[in-house]
Amino acid sequence: MSESYYITTPIYYVNDVPHIGHAYTTLACDALARFKRLDGFDVKFLTGTDEHGQKVEKSAAAAGIDPQAFTDQVSQNFRDLARAMNFTNDDFIRTTEKRHHVSVQALWDRLVAADEIYLGSYAGWYAVRDEAFYTEGELTKTEAGKRIAPSGAEVEWVEEPSYFFRLSAWQDRLLELYEKHPGFILPKSRYNEVASFVKGGLQDLSVSRCSFKWGVPVPGDDRHIMYVWLDALANYITAIGHPETETGEYATYWPADVHMVGKDILRFHAVYWPAFLMAAGLEPPKRVFAHGWWTNEGQKISKSLGNVIDPFWLIEKYGLDQVRYFLLREVPFGKDGDFSHASMVHRMNGDLANDFGNLAQRVLSMIAKNCNGCVPLHGDFTDEDNQLLGAAHGLLVKVGESMDVQAFHEALETIWTVIRAANVYVDRQAPWKLKKENPERMGTVLYVLAETVRHLALLTQPFMPQSSERMLDQLSVSPEHRAFSFFGPEHALVPGTGLPKPQGVLPRYVEAEAEE
Ligand code: ME8
Numbered sequence: 001m002s003e004s005y006y007i008t009t010p011i012y013y014v015n016d017v018p019h020i021g022h023a024y025t026t027l028a029c030d031a032l033a034r035f036k037r038l039d040g041f042d043v044k045f046l047t048g049t050d051e052h053g054q055k056v057e058k059s060a061a062a063a064g065i066d067p068q069a070f071t072d073q074v075s076q077n078f079r080d081l082a083r084a085m086n087f088t089n090d091d092f093i094r095t096t097e098k099r100h101h102v103s104v105q106a107l108w109d110r111l112v113a114a115d116e117i118y119l120g121s122y123a124g125w126y127a128v129r130d131e132a133f134y135t136e137g138e139l140t141k142t143e144a145g146k147r148i149a150p151s152g153a154e155v156e157w158v159e160e161p162s163y164f165f166r167l168s169a170w171q172d173r174l175l176e177l178y179e180k181h182p183g184f185i186l187p188k189s190r191y192n193e194v195a196s197f198v199k200g201g202l203q204d205l206s207v208s209r210c211s212f213k214w215g216v217p218v219p220g221d222d223r224h225i226m227y228v229w230l231d232a233l234a235n236y237i238t239a240i241g242h243p244e245t246e247t248g249e250y251a252t253y254w255p256a257d258v259h260m261v262g263k264d265i266l267r268f269h270a271v272y273w274p275a276f277l278m279a280a281g282l283e284p285p286k287r288v289f290a291h292g293w294w295t296n297e298g299q300k301i302s303k304s305l306g307n308v309i310d311p312f313w314l315i316e317k318y319g320l321d322q323v324r325y326f327l328l329r330e331v332p333f334g335k336d337g338d339f340s341h342a343s344m345v346h347r348m349n350g351d352l353a354n355d356f357g358n359l360a361q362r363v364l365s366m367i368a369k370n371c372n373g374c375v376p377l378h379g380d381f382t383d384e385d386n387q388l389l390g391a392a393h394g395l396l397v398k399v400g401e402s403m404d405v406q407a408f409h410e411a412l413e414t415i416w417t418v419i420r421a422a423n424v425y426v427d428r429q430a431p432w433k434l435k436k437e438n439p440e441r442m443g444t445v446l447y448v449l450a451e452t453v454r455h456l457a458l459l460t461q462p463f464m465p466q467s468s469e470r471m472l473d474q475l476s477v478s479p480e481h482r483a484f485s486f487f488g489p490e491h492a493l494v495p496g497t498g499l500p501k502p503q504g505v506l507p508r509y510v511e512a513e514a515e516e
Contacts, residue, residue: 001042002040002041002042003040003041003042004041004042004043004044004252004253005033005036005041005042005043005044005257006043006044006046006240006253006254006255006256006257006258007029007032007033007036007043007044007045007046007256007257007258007260008029008045008046008047008236008239008256008258008259008260009025009026009029009046009047009048009089009260010025010050010260010261010262010265011047011048011049011050011093011095011232011235012048012049012050012078013049013050013053013055013056014049014050014051014056014059014070014071014074014075014078015055015056015058015059015074016074016303017074017077017308017310018077018078018081018311019301019308019309019310019311020294020296020301020308020309020310020311020314020327020339021262021293021294021301022078022081022311023081023085023311023314023327024291024294024327025260025261025262025291026047026081026082026085026087026089027085027087027324027327027328028260028291028328028333028406028408029045029047029089029258029260030045030085030086030087030088030089030462031324031328031408031462031463032258032260032403032406032408032462033045033088033089034088034461034462034465035400035403035462036403037088038458038461038462038482038483038484039400039483039484040483040484040485042252043090044090044091044239044240044249044252044253045088045089045090045091046089046090046091046092046093046235046236046239047078047082047087047089047091047092047093048078048091048092048093048094048095048235048239049071049074049075049078049092049093049094049095050095050228050232050235051067051071051075051094051095051096052095052096052214052215052216052225052228052231052232053131053214053215053228053231053232054128054131054209054211054212054214054228055128055129055131055228056070056071056214057212057213057214058128060214067214068096071094071096075094078092079092080312081311081312084311084312084315084320085311085315085320085324086320086324086465086466091239093235093238093239095216095231095232095235097238099238100216100231100234100235100238101216102238102243103234103237103238103242103243104216104226104230104231104234104238105216105219106242106243107230107234107237107242107243107276107280108218108219108226108230109219110280110281110282111165111276111279111280112219114279114280114281115166116165116166116279116280117163117164117165117166117207118163118164118166119161119162119163119164120161120162120163120164120204121159121160121161121162122158122159122160122161122162122164122206123157123158123159124157124158124206125139125147125149125155125156125157125158126155126156126157126158127149127151127153127154127155127156128153128156129151129153129154130149130151130153131228131229132149132151132229132268133205133206134149134150134155135203138150139155151264158209158211160209160210160211161210161223161224162206162207162208162209162210162224163206163207163208163218163221163224164204164205164206164207165204165205165207165230165275165276165279166204166279167202167203167204167205167271167272167275168201168202168203168204170202170275170278170279171198171199171201171202173275173278174198174202174271174274174275175195175198175199177274177278177284178191178194178195178198181286183286183287183405184270184284184286184287184288185266185270185287185288185290186287186288186289186290186334186405186406187289187290187334189334190263190266190270190290190334193266194266194267194270194271197267197271198271202271205227205272206227207226207227207230208224208225208226208227209224209225209227210223210224210225212225213225215228215231216231229268229272230272230276233268233269233272233273233276234276236256236259236285237250237254237282240252240253240254245282254282254283255283255284255285255286256285256286256287257285257286257287258285258286258287258288258289258406259273259285259287259288259289260289260291260406261288261289261290261291262290262291262292262293263290263291263292263293264293265290266288266290269288269290270288270290273285273288289334289406290334291333291334292331292333292334292335292336292337293336293337294309294331294336294337294338294339295336295337295338295339296308296309296338296339296340297338297339297340297341298338298340309339311323318344318345318348318509319348319507320466321352321463321464321465321466321467321506322344322347322348322352322464322506322509323344324463324464325347325348325351325352325412325463325464326343326344326347326348328408328409328412328463329347329351329408329409329412329413330343330347330409331409332407332409332410333406333407333408333409334406344509345509345511348508348509349508349509351416352506353506353507353508353509354508355416355419355420355423356416356419356456356460356506357467357504357505357506357507358423359419359422359423359426359449359453359456360453360457360471360474360505360506361502361504361505362426363426363446363449363450363453364450364453364474364475364499364502365502366431366432366446367446367450367499367502368499368501368502370431370435370442370446371443371446373498373499373501374495374496374497374498374499375447375450375475375476375493375494375495375496375497375499376442376443376444376446376447376450376495377440377443377447377495377496378443378444378447378448378495379440379441379443379444380444381444381448384425384428384429385444385445385448388418388421388422388425388448388452389448389451389452389489391417391418391421392418392422392451392452392455392456393455393487393488393489395414395415395418395455395456395459396459396484396487396488398414399411399414399415399459402414408463412463415456415459415460418452418455418456419456422449422452422453422456425445425448425449426445426449429445431445431446431449447493447495450475450493451492451493453471453475454472454475454477454492454493455487456471457471457472457475457477458472458477458482458484458486458487459484459487461482467505467506469482470503470505471505473500474499474500474502474503474505475493475499476493476497476498476499476500477493
């Protein structure tokens with residue numbers, strides 16, 4: 001039986017249209033899910049939408065429709081994005097689904113049974129935009145006297161009866177969890193940030209509200225609606241069949257291998273979520289990875305600035321695989337990044353068209369022209385041949401190590417060292433000159449290159465699936481032979497195999513056409 005691998009995205013609020021930030025997080029998960037599937041794992045990849053809470057209720061009211069109809073509409077945009085980005089999520093969860101109500105109420109019951117929840121009253125600050133509580137000390141005041149949370153969201157004073165979760169009792173056990181599992185929070189810089197927040201002391205957390213209705217009622221006291229974050233976080237176990245925990249998908253996939261999130265919501269995932277789970281007698285996830293923030297041409301992305309980057313538009317303008325590659329290559333995963341047209345075009349024309357596209361195109365068209373359109377016969381390999389083939393074979397282990405710590409940029413950089421080495425090899429070996437003087441050597445050189453491109457195309461599948469698949473088609477690698485178990489020399493291309501007519505993959509960006 002293959003090893004399981006469970007990976008999740010945040011579930012996105014349906015008050016907004018999907019933008020580059022949402023596409024980014026799910027893309028990172030998609031690349032990882034695809035990589036693990038190709039590597040033989042039994043993968044479950046989950047995404048979805050967060051549909052309850054005051055923020056969504058307010059957005060529905062502003063749109064003049066009832067919350068259910070509103071969430072149906074906006075949730076569909078996220079499904080459309082998944083299709084447009086070629087995401088391979090195995091499930092799409094919505095917190096308004098029946099299965100989720102059942103699961104989140106069962107989680108509540110577990111917490112009550114463990115005496116982790118008590119009734120009290122809350123008086124303090126709340127930011128609807130973040131759906132988060134803040135202490136006075138965390139706030140700043142604007143010139144107009146408004147109080148602002150560290151995220152920039154406005155807060156309002158809330159005073160109402162509320163159920164509380166005994167978070168304050170979980171400080172030591174959380175710190176122990178972080179210490180025992182240093183990979184629980186990545187990247188490392190974020191680990192330190194969370195650990196010092198917890199060391200600073202935790203207060204009990206208000207986990208129900210009475211001032212609005214759009215959410216899951218507290219079992220046995222339906223004046224109260226569950227705090228939207230408790231509701232939302234539970235999606236990760238709902239989707240694998242909770243409240244059933246002994247058999248089925250929960251038994252197979254929990255604890256999750258990676259919860260991928262943006263840095264804005266790390267605290268909810270690395271502090272509240274493991275505390276809720278442990279308090280309910282369930283295991284915490286294995287890892288929370290908090291990635292960085294995208295800006296647009298140096299500016300914060302916001303609706304009010306009107307500079308939100310629409311992923312559908314990006315794909316239309318630059319091409320899907322180009323966008324997928326750019327987002328994962330441009331910025332060290334975990335750090336903040338800036339989107340600019342210039343850097344997008346630079347990657348597209350440099351790394352993709354000039355380096356990889358051109359390599360594949362040169363090799364395939366020389367084979368088409370000089371080897372009757374078949375995988376060439378080869379003679380003995382020279383040291384240089386073996387060096388390039390060895391570097392290509394060695395990629396899987398190295399790239400796998402980077403993927404295991406979600407260093408997507410590093411994985412791609414490693415693959416590109418071999419792409420560049422292959423381009424240097426073509427220039428040095430100059431197969432076009434060998435046709436007359438040493439045709440056998442020409443065949444060997446082209447064979448080494450075709451075999452290198454096969455490795456490169458196999459490994460780039462998780463990142464740029466359509467382009468890699470087209471390259472593999474052109475090498476006549478059958479779809480059943482594209483998993484990583486077919487990596488390596490035992491599954492090398494067979495001389496004499498007929499190849500289809502080559503077609504360019506990964507075109508250059510042409511400025512003039514785009515400006516029309
Ligand atoms: O927080 N750069 O949903 P949300 C990078 N419903 N990533 C960005 C980004 C940007 N500029 N903007 C958004 C919620 N993101 C909750 C989550 S989970 C149980 C509940 C991404 O719609 C990033 O992943 O506000 C961030 O964490 C997420 O969108 C926030 O999505």
